[in-house]
Amino acid sequence: MFTTTKPPVPAPLLRGVPLGGGKTSVMGVLNVTPDSFSDGGLWLDPLMAVDHGLRMMDEGAIIIDVGGESTRPGARRVSVEEEWERVGPVVAALARRDITTSIDTVNSEVARRAIEEGADLINDVSGGVHDPQMTRVAAEAGLPMVIQHWRGFPSQKDLNQDYIEVVGDVLEEVEGQLRLALENGLRQSQMIIDPGLGFAKKPEDSWGVVYSLSSLTARGLPVLVGASRKRFVVSRYPDDVEGGTLEVTKRCVEAGVWAVRVHHVAGHVRLIDELS
Numbered sequence: 001m002f003t004t005t006k007p008p009v010p011a012p013l014l015r016g017v018p019l020g021g022g023k024t025s026v027m028g029v030l031n032v033t034p035d036s037f038s039d040g041g042l043w044l045d046p047l048m049a050v051d052h053g054l055r056m057m058d059e060g061a062i063i064i065d066v067g068g069e070s071t072r073p074g075a076r077r078v079s080v081e082e083e084w085e086r087v088g089p090v091v092a093a094l095a096r097r098d099i100t101t102s103i104d105t106v107n108s109e110v111a112r113r114a115i116e117e118g119a120d121l122i123n124d125v126s127g128g129v130h131d132p133q134m135t136r137v138a139a140e141a142g143l144p145m146v147i148q149h150w151r152g153f154p155s156q157k158d159l160n161q162d163y164i165e166v167v168g169d170v171l172e173e174v175e176g177q178l179r180l181a182l183e184n185g186l187r188q189s190q191m192i193i194d195p196g197l198g199f200a201k202k203p204e205d206s207w208g209v210v211y212s213l214s215s216l217t218a219r220g221l222p223v224l225v226g227a228s229r230k231r232f233v234v235s236r237y238p239d240d241v242e243g244g245t246l247e248v249t250k251r252c253v254e255a256g257v258w259a260v261r262v263h264h265v266a267g268h269v270r271l272i273d274e275l276s
Contacts, residue, residue, distance in 0.1 A: 010189040012144035012222060014063070015100060015120055019144065019192065019222040023276035024252055025259040026268050027063045027102070028056030029228060032086040033070045046089040053094050053101075060269030065123055065261060066090050066114075067104030071154060071199075080109050092117040102146075108133035115141045121192075123224075123261075125199065126150045127177045132184055139185035146224055147181055149174050149196035159200050166205040167212040170195055171219075192222045192258065197248075198230040206232035210248055213255035222258035229263060246271055 011018035030053050032046075053064040068086035069078050083105065094101050095118025102121035103114035108131045111122050120143060127147040128135040138145040149170050152159045163169045174193055181191065195216055197206045209216075210227070217223050227233055227248040229241050237244030242264060249260045249268050253275045262268050 012190050012192060014144060020256075020258045024249070024257050024272050025062045026060060026265050026272065027065050027224065027259050027261040028053065028059075028061035028265045029226075029261055029263045030056070030064050030066045030090065031070070032066060032068050032090055046093065049090045050093045050097075053090070053099060054097065056265045057099055059265040061265045062259070063100045063102055063121065064094060065102045065104050066094070066119075067123075068110070069105065071125055076155075077153075080107050083107065083110050084113055088113060088117065091119050095119070106130040106134070108137045112137050115143065119143075122146065123194075124148065125194075125196070127174075127194075128181050128184065128186070129177060135181045135184035135186040138190060139187065142190070144190050144192055144222075145181075145186060146192045146194050147174065147177050148194035149199065150177065151200035154199060161200050161202055161205070163201075163205060166201070166208045167215055170209060171215060174216075174219075188221075192224050193219060194224045194226065197225065197227050198232050201232070203232035203235040206230070207236065210251050213251060213257060217256045223255075224259050224261060225252050225257050226261035228261060242267065250275065 011020050030049060032049050056064060066087050068083040091101055091103060091114045101119050102123045103111050103119045104123045105111050106124055106126045111134060122138050122143060122145040124134050124146060125148045127150045129150050178191060193216060195209045197209060228245050233244040234241050246267060249271055252260050253272055260268060
């Protein structure tokens with residue numbers, strides 16, 4: 001039987017600093033892709049991407065999440081080499097500037113190369129399910145890794161989006177992913193949970209999870225939430241998508257979420273400062 005409250009475990013360390021315990025932090029999204037739903041094509045040039053990453057840090061982000069493959073519905077999969085050609089120069093350039101970076105990938109080879117270039121965290125939207133080597137790469141490097149709730153790629157035609165009770169189901173399925181990660185060598189003290197808003201969830205399901213984030217933070221591990229400009233936000237805030245994203249961030253602060261992953265950093269940093 002799944003229970004939400006677990007004994008405390010050592011917090012994952014990001015550059016030697018424990019995650020959690022303070023106010024909610026901001027992770028800046030840096031999509032080095034031509035087809036991401038919000039900023040596709042804007043940062044394909046490595047120099048522009050690096051400049052944007054530096055700008056988000058100046059606005060108050062604590063970490064820049066660099067991704068080279070879109071996971072929006074209908075997006076095409078890309079090869080490891082194509083993904084690395086996009087993200088490699090950006091991760092390396094940010095690391096040379098002593099910027100804390102995470103690599104947003106489902107491929108362990110991309111993660112391994114990014115770590116060699118200086119990446120500090122692995123953000124795998126499949127939570128290690130797509131590529132079982134991912135958790136081993138994180139374990140060997142001793143880096144924190146995001147375990148996101150996962151049922152498959154949004155482009156899958158047979159993707160299961162049905163839940164008996166969405167919050168309980170998501171919690172139970174995440175617990176299964178955590179057990180699998182442990183079996184593959186990841187330590188519990190390296191784990192960060194992400195409920196996967198917008199992934200295999202109808203809009204009302206994602207909002208249901210947002211309203212129950214405290215059930216996830218009660219698990220005792222840091223929680224990362226990515227809602228920025230996603231379709232479930234658009235469904236309720238069609239004329240003010242950023243305002244809807246800020247509403248999710250407000251809920252995250254109230255629930256004690258470790259970090260929010262957003263495109264527009266400054267507004268979320270201001271809101272968190274006002275609420276903290």
